[in-house]
Amino acid sequence: MSAPNKSYDPVEVEALKPQEIERMRDEALAAFAAAADLEALREAKAAHMGDRSPLALANREIGALPPQAKAEAGKRVGMARGAVNKALAARQTELEAERDARVLVEEAVDVTLPHDRVPAGARHPLTTLCERIEDVFVAMGYEVAEGPEVEAEWFNFDALNFEPDHPARAMQDTFFVEGKDKKQESGVVLRTHTSPVQVRSMLDREPPVYVVCPGRVYRTDELDATHTPVFHQVELLAIDEGLTMADLKGTIEHMVRSLFGEGLTTRLRPNYFPFTEPSAELDMECYVCRGESVGNPEKACRTCSSEGWIELGGCGMVNPRVLVAAGIDPEKYSGFAFGFGIERMLMFRHNVEDMRDMVEGDVRFTRPFGMEI
Numbered sequence: 001m002s003a004p005n006k007s008y009d010p011v012e013v014e015a016l017k018p019q020e021i022e023r024m025r026d027e028a029l030a031a032f033a034a035a036a037d038l039e040a041l042r043e044a045k046a047a048h049m050g051d052r053s054p055l056a057l058a059n060r061e062i063g064a065l066p067p068q069a070k071a072e073a074g075k076r077v078g079m080a081r082g083a084v085n086k087a088l089a090a091r092q093t094e095l096e097a098e099r100d101a102r103v104l105v106e107e108a109v110d111v112t113l114p115h116d117r118v119p120a121g122a123r124h125p126l127t128t129l130c131e132r133i134e135d136v137f138v139a140m141g142y143e144v145a146e147g148p149e150v151e152a153e154w155f156n157f158d159a160l161n162f163e164p165d166h167p168a169r170a171m172q173d174t175f176f177v178e179g180k181d182k183k184q185e186s187g188v189v190l191r192t193h194t195s196p197v198q199v200r201s202m203l204d205r206e207p208p209v210y211v212v213c214p215g216r217v218y219r220t221d222e223l224d225a226t227h228t229p230v231f232h233q234v235e236l237l238a239i240d241e242g243l244t245m246a247d248l249k250g251t252i253e254h255m256v257r258s259l260f261g262e263g264l265t266t267r268l269r270p271n272y273f274p275f276t277e278p279s280a281e282l283d284m285e286c287y288v289c290r291g292e293s294v295g296n297p298e299k300a301c302r303t304c305s306s307e308g309w310i311e312l313g314g315c316g317m318v319n320p321r322v323l324v325a326a327g328i329d330p331e332k333y334s335g336f337a338f339g340f341g342i343e344r345m346l347m348f349r350h351n352v353e354d355m356r357d358m359v360e361g362d363v364r365f366t367r368p369f370g371m372e373i
């Protein structure tokens with residue numbers, strides 16, 4: 001670089017002429033004033049205050065001036081830059097205030113406007129009915145017990161005294177998850193009833209045992225108006241000294257009266273289950289017609305098809321072989337068991353005509369049963 005030129009006149013340097021500096025300053029001020037929003041102001045700032053802006057370039061020229069000229073040129077450029085900076089800050093404050101005011105208006109929320117209500121769901125009537133049944137037994141001192149839905153074949157069948165060739169094991173009834181192979185003692189199934197929980201409950205506890213076992217069960221039925229491959233049962237098991245069929249009948253009668261009305265009776269019809277002996281089918285007196293529809297076409301009853309009785313489920317005294325499988329001494333203890341389907345009970349208790357309505361999860365079906373959440 002050459003030595004400073006002694007005869008250098010700042011007035012003669014184009015970019016540092018007073019009127020040039022003034023023009024640069026005025027252009028900057030005009031650009032800031034014209035910026036309509038913060039984005040435009042940012043652009044104006046880059047153009048008029050940035051590294052390559054005319055004032056910045058002029059500032060750089062000062063360094064090349066002879067010492068005596070530097071002070072005056074420096075002062076001139078400095079004052080111009082100061083004015084530009086101040087104008088920028090003022091406009092910035094102004095535009096920010098405008099933006100804040102606009103956002104307050106544009107993004108305001110009217111909390112008094114009506115809103116779209118999302119309707120609350122309703123608990124499924126199967127759940128509430130199950131809980132109601134549990135309550136009846138819990139009030140009598142029973143305990144609620146549960147077991148797995150994917151169950152060992154041993155619990156679902158063998159321990160319950162089903163012979164290996166019992167038809168209930170066959171493919172048309174049972175969903176097999178894993179078959180029996182040479183290494184395995186037991187296959188795995190989706191439980192076909194809640195009775196395996198009887199065995200689990202006895203193995204888990206010392207007698208006396210009083211349990212109520214609600215749960216989901218599976219059978220290979222097609223879904224139609226009266227069948228569903230997944231349904232619910234409630235199982236009842238009582239093991240104690242000296243229990244008889246009379247205790248069974250009295251207990252069920254209490255449940256029927258709690259759920260359907262005072263004074264209703266029950267009846268037993270002989271049946272067969274491998275895990276109970278003797279076994280019976282249990283019917284309750286029709287709670288709608290109380291038998292008046294029988295032989296009386298004028299008083300026809302849809303609930304019991306004018307039979308006077310409604311079939312509830314299977315029951316019986318626990319087979320001593322099941323007690324032995326569960327490690328209980330049949331000489332000392334006896335017990336009774338009862339199992340029934342909740343879907344069927346919901347159908348006759350609430351006149352549900354199609355079982356498919358229960359599995360579709362349509363809130364229009366569940367809502368009329370009550371909004372208990």
Ligand code: PHE
Binds near residue numbers: 276
């Ligand atoms: N587990 C039987 C069924 O699913 C019902 C039952 C339970 C029968 C308890 C007797 C005793 O059909």
